Amino acid sequence: MRIVIALGGNALLQKGQPPEAEVQRQNIINAARTIAGIADGNELIITHGNGPQVGLLAVQAESYRGTQPYPLDILDAESAGMLGYLIEQELINAMPERDVVAVLTQVLVDGKDSAFENPAKPIGAFYPNTEKHRLEQQYGWTVTETAKGLRRVVPSPEPQKVMELMAIRLLIDHGMIVVCNGGGGIPVVRDSSGRLRGIAAVIDKDLSSSLLATALSADILLLLTDVDAVYQDWGEDNARPLRQVTVTELRSLRFEAGTMAPKIEAACRFTTSTGGRAFIGHLQQIAEILSGQGGTEIISTDPG
Numbered sequence: 001m002r003i004v005i006a007l008g009g010n011a012l013l014q015k016g017q018p019p020e021a022e023v024q025r026q027n028i029i030n031a032a033r034t035i036a037g038i039a040d041g042n043e044l045i046i047t048h049g050n051g052p053q054v055g056l057l058a059v060q061a062e063s064y065r066g067t068q069p070y071p072l073d074i075l076d077a078e079s080a081g082m083l084g085y086l087i088e089q090e091l092i093n094a095m096p097e098r099d100v101v102a103v104l105t106q107v108l109v110d111g112k113d114s115a116f117e118n119p120a121k122p123i124g125a126f127y128p129n130t131e132k133h134r135l136e137q138q139y140g141w142t143v144t145e146t147a148k149g150l151r152r153v154v155p156s157p158e159p160q161k162v163m164e165l166m167a168i169r170l171l172i173d174h175g176m177i178v179v180c181n182g183g184g185g186i187p188v189v190r191d192s193s194g195r196l197r198g199i200a201a202v203i204d205k206d207l208s209s210s211l212l213a214t215a216l217s218a219d220i221l222l223l224l225t226d227v228d229a230v231y232q233d234w235g236e237d238n239a240r241p242l243r244q245v246t247v248t249e250l251r252s253l254r255f256e257a258g259t260m261a262p263k264i265e266a267a268c269r270f271t272t273s274t275g276g277r278a279f280i281g282h283l284q285q286i287a288e289i290l291s292g293q294g295g296t297e298i299i300s301t302d303p304g
Contacts, residue, residue: 073198
């Protein structure tokens with residue numbers, strides 16, 4: 001089977017952990033060992049988030065006052081390269097018999113996407129409220145007030161096309177495990193002359209993974225996070241896990257916009273477009289999810 005595995009940010013840096021290289025490496029080692037358990041006989045494509053990492057790079061870049069900070073698309077590329085290297089290396093260590101390659105991936109977005117008119121994706125550190133004018137004037141950032149202070153927000157446009165799709169497909173066809181679409185991919189647009197250029201944005205990694213899985217005609221899309229399933233009435237006393245649910249049923253429920261909602265939308269899009277199987281569940285329960293003993297399976301129509 002051809003399986004696209006989308007690793008949530010918790011697979012790389014868990015809540016409360018310091019964003020240190022060795023902490024992330026150990027988390028990636030654990031993820032690689034888990035993935036190795038389902039690798040036999042399957043084609044695997046690994047995607048991953050980069051939220052904490054690109055935020056840290058942005059803070060580090062801003063702290064060096066000798067020059068202008070690097071643009072966000074370059075920071076996206078830096079974080080994708082860094083994490084791609086670690087994931088590739090640990091997958092090779094976990095599966096020395098398999099070839100693994102990381103591909104720096106550009107993802108095309110529409111420069112006229114409405115997201116650019118309403119930046120809403122928070123990244124980076126918190127700043128004192130007194131810094132608002134400086135951040136806006138010196139860096140051209142859009143910032144928003146939060147309970148902890150000011151925070152930079154950037155657009156999160158819809159992914160339209162994976163630019164390296166043909167290369168990814170070729171690598172898979174030659175038996176390689178491919179790590180790609182890091183952080184949802186590096187967002188690029190086409191200018192009036194047709195040239196690609198990077199743009200300051202962060203693409204939702206789950207929607208981008210769904211787009212990739214659809215383009216690759218994957219059999220399964222696995223969206224892995226730090227909860228064991230999708231829950232109805234999450235956080236309430238009557239919360240219950242949804243084990244198998246249709247697209248129509250899921251879209252009739254309400255979920256938190258910044259956490260589970262993008263995963264649900266990504267799963268629904270993939271299932272609707274391809275008829276393939278989409279699952280949401282915990283990273284450490286991959287085998288149970290695929291055997292129907294864990295997670296949530298999203299199906300296009302009621303099997304009954």
